[in-house]
Amino acid sequence: MTAIAATSAIETAALRSDRFRLEREGDWQRLEAIVARMEKGRLRGIADEDLLDLPQLYRTVASSLSIARETSLDGATLAYLEALVQRAWFVVYGPRSSLWEWLRAFLGGGWSAAVRAIWLDVLVALAVMVAGVVVGWLLVAHDPEWYFALISRPMAGERVPGASAEVLRATLFGHAERDGMSRFAAQLFSNNAQVSILAFALGFALGIPSLLLLVHNLALLGAMGWLYHGKGLLLDFAGWICVHGTTELFAILLSGAAGLHIGRAVAFPGERPVLEATAAAGRRAALVMTGVVLMLVVAALLEGFARQLVDQTAGRFLVGGFMLLLWCAYFFAFRGNAGPRSRRSAR
Template identity: 30%
Template sequence: MTPLQFENTYRPIWDELDQALEHLEGAPRTKKDDKGKRRVDKASKRPATRIAALYRATCEHLALARSRDYPTHLTVRLEALTERAHQAVYRAGDNSLARLGQLVLVDMPQAVRAHRLYMWTALALFGLPLVIIALLCYFDPGFVLSVQDINTVREFDAMYGPSSNPVGRTRSAGGDWSAFGFYIMNNIGIAFKCFAGGVFFGLGSLFFLAFNGAVIGAVAGYLTYKGYTQTFYSFVVTHGAFELTAIVISGAAGLAIGHALVAPRRLSRPQALRKASADAVPLMYLATAMLFIAAAIEAFWSSSRWIAPEVKYGVGGLCWVMVLAYLGWQGRPRTVEAAHAG
């Protein structure tokens, strides 16, 4: 879709939102009827639910315009319109919960879809090394020593081999809260490296995505060869839905920053960096939230041997479906026709 086609398709939605906002701001538009009398435009009398729906649709259009690098005048208009709508929708009373809901239910999944090119690239950079190294370690278990040292490999055997201890660790169950804190720090550290590496023209993000994919692949391939499949996969399946997705999202944010520095287009590099960083903020909010969820699951659920592996597989599968559905469909405008309906 060309910028002109995009604008012609969605301009009625933007005009309707603009008119409704002018009414809320105290300057309702008027139109002349067939008899020459001036009447208030009905579009400016939209209820709050209608304005919220128009706002969500316009946010989606802004994300698309940014991702497709449409002309500046178009993105500037949409930015101004969404900013006005945001203030109108959330200006009354204590709106912290409403803003949080907007961020979680609309802004974050829309940001993921707006960065879908970077998401797919990050997934490939992370997933391909993971699969390749996993296969190499499975067919040649000695290859794991090319990625991990011998002491770490022995720890894998102790953590995932036959034992009465909680799976995935050598500590006691009383250390769950300590483990929770450790997992948060460790996971956020990985995500931050994948994101911050973008300032090196994307090369840092590329490296950390591939490196972490290789490390995880080495563990998976080696433990699969050893026959510890039930303990290992039942341990990682649930929190992996959030942790692995968060790593990919962080890497995608870093790649977006790197691309802005490599190809700033009509902006200076500092301007391109600021814009890309601002667009990536919802991605990092989402990645951070997912890592907290992953840490809690890993500390209190994944490591528990009293939970049957079949239950963990079922819950893990449900978590993967929920994560993918959230990223793919949450926060979408219903349809263009619905946005035109009065």
């Protein structure tokens, strides 16, 4: 009797499993076909009706999986449903674009749109940077000892008050001093990269540290401008800086603006809660900073190669001016596609 009962129970379970599968198998197969096409990237071959029904089909199959687990249906059915639900989840809720698609959307308008969205902060940061140059110039003009308060002696090297015009000119032109100039350029780039990161990271403190960093960093540039101006080499120094500076200083400008944008959201959240306003500003600023990293890499390449290869002031202005026009055109004239391009979603 025991064997007969066990056999009967097995037959009953099998019938229940078959009936369960037959009642729902149509939805499973339909979902599997849609998922298979989407996994292969064949979106054009999927009917609009199937895309619209995709979320409902996913929920139906997920419900079937839950019932199968509770009623202990056969292992094959359970394994099939688990695999199908997992695949469908990635299609319905997974990433909508690849890294290449994200990068194309980022460079194709997402980055420039984020910069334009913080235009007010960019203007404030620009004014602060100009003020920093003026402050640095006036400080060392009043007392040359301020020069070493702004620029460390190792970083300054031969570029010190009292240096002759020949010595200062040698730091700007010629191949013999390439190693020394490259070392100084590397130090300057490292300093500016640190300033960019800190200006953004400290923005939460109402943006005040970000602005102070911009003033200090540009005061360094103002002090050096005063030094070269005293020997009639200001134009040559400006050309030397211009090659990479129009990119590097633009990156510092954007990082300071991004930090200020976050600080402004903390101080003036408007009608939204502070956390909500700060989170929105943080996402926008983070997008800007992603591009700042790219700009710093470009500046490093210009600093390491273009400035050494172009040994004339006019040519340096040409390279730097072209880069400045390129960045301005991209940020303020180019619109592109501000939103990320994604697959047709049926969420």
